[in-house]
Amino acid sequence: MFLVNRSHWGPCLTRVKRYQNADFSELLGLKDYMGVMYFITLAEKVVPVSDEHVKVTEEKFDGVEVVLYQPKQRGGDIELRRAVIYLHGGGWCLGSSMMSPYDLLARKIVTELDAVVLSVEYRLAPAHHFPVPYEDVYHVVKHFLQKGVLAQYSVDPGRIAVSGDSAGGNLAAAVSQQLQKEPGQQVQLKAQALIYPVLQALDLNTPSYQQNQDMPILPRTLMVRFWSEYFTSDKALFRAMMANTHNNPESSSLLKFVNWSTFLPETYHRKYNYSAPAVVQGVGGEAVGKDGPSRSIADPRASPLLVPDTALRSLPKAYILTCEYDVLRDDGIMYVTRLRAAGVEVTHEHYDKGFHGGLMFTVWPTDFLIAHRMTDNFIKWLKENL
Numbered sequence: 001m002f003l004v005n006r007s008h009w010g011p012c013l014t015r016v017k018r019y020q021n022a023d024f025s026e027l028l029g030l031k032d033y034m035g036v037m038y039f040i041t042l043a044e045k046v047v048p049v050s051d052e053h054v055k056v057t058e059e060k061f062d063g064v065e066v067v068l069y070q071p072k073q074r075g076g077d078i079e080l081r082r083a084v085i086y087l088h089g090g091g092w093c094l095g096s097s098m099m100s101p102y103d104l105l106a107r108k109i110v111t112e113l114d115a116v117v118l119s120v121e122y123r124l125a126p127a128h129h130f131p132v133p134y135e136d137v138y139h140v141v142k143h144f145l146q147k148g149v150l151a152q153y154s155v156d157p158g159r160i161a162v163s164g165d166s167a168g169g170n171l172a173a174a175v176s177q178q179l180q181k182e183p184g185q186q187v188q189l190k191a192q193a194l195i196y197p198v199l200q201a202l203d204l205n206t207p208s209y210q211q212n213q214d215m216p217i218l219p220r221t222l223m224v225r226f227w228s229e230y231f232t233s234d235k236a237l238f239r240a241m242m243a244n245t246h247n248n249p250e251s252s253s254l255l256k257f258v259n260w261s262t263f264l265p266e267t268y269h270r271k272y273n274y275s276a277p278a279v280v281q282g283v284g285g286e287a288v289g290k291d292g293p294s295r296s297i298a299d300p301r302a303s304p305l306l307v308p309d310t311a312l313r314s315l316p317k318a319y320i321l322t323c324e325y326d327v328l329r330d331d332g333i334m335y336v337t338r339l340r341a342a343g344v345e346v347t348h349e350h351y352d353k354g355f356h357g358g359l360m361f362t363v364w365p366t367d368f369l370i371a372h373r374m375t376d377n378f379i380k381w382l383k384e385n386l
Helices: 006-020 022-028 030-042 100-113 132-144 147-152 167-181 207-211 220-231 235-242 329-341 369-385
Strands: 002-004 046-048 054-061 064-071 081-087 116-120 155-165 191-195 317-325 346-355
Touching (some): 046 054, 054 100, 054 132, 064 100, 064 132, 081 100, 081 132, 100 116, 100 369, 116 132, 132 147, 191 369, 207 220, 207 329, 317 329, 329 346, 346 369
Parallel strands (some): 081 116, 081 155, 191 317, 317 346
Antiparallel strands (some): 054 064, 064 116
16 A cells, blocks of 8 residues: 655654754653654655555645545546545644555545545745745645646546645635635635644633643643744744733734634533733744734634634535544634534534544554544545535
């Protein structure tokens, strides 16, 4: 199915090596370091190889590396197929669509849905801060949605979805929103599937951030680090985000869109009481600057929850997966609430015993039943809605 090439370890390990220095250890501690090391264990890239059912090719779309998975032709006329554009997770800083769990997932979608899967190798922070990863993805999607390109891969223009997990879910939601604004965009997405997505950077003290602050794989400190590295390598923003004092007057006007006391069902409030994040001048101190990260945190391309209701109404139907033991749980649930209020058809699957990154645990030695349940339910929804 795929060949492991250890020469590919280098780029993945290089991306995380910066997290193994003394400064990072002092800021994060053992539990967060373990979360990064978990990702390293899964970060072994594979060389995508075609098999008897799936044709795999590495290409470039508008200058961005992509991996295409297509059903093998069986002769005769080819019917137009569904397509899924998949965006990998990893906090915008780690990962690759060529990691073995993503490779396996793509092949499963191809074989079970007779679909084309387009995986995007967008550039990563901290070498490439926001909006570069977003722009890479958007350029690929725009290129793929051209009628001539879709015809080349026998894709039905009316049956295309964008999907992603964690930071990939963030990018998928942002792209779905932006496409609706494009004048003259002829081909639109039919569906968006967001798997434990990260959707807002304004309030990093929601009940799920507090409840799961010490949860392995993605503790609060590590998620805050991913957010800060997405915007800047200046540690001032990281410290401000850790204290939840990173909002400025511009972003404060958008806090109403992430008010969890309004958008979270009561059952998720638990023992926590809502307190609006503090608003300060000069996010993270003067070193960060008012025109850099302070402006980015209010950008809906980085935080899709920040758009007004009018921008949600025309979005494609959505599948949103959330997990109880996940700092990002409330981001996903708030988006479910807001999308439904805007009239968008939403399927919400919440895993009471689920944890962040669960979808990745399909490869030995971490081959978990819950990962297979998540995968099967996700593909079932695609089969019924795409």
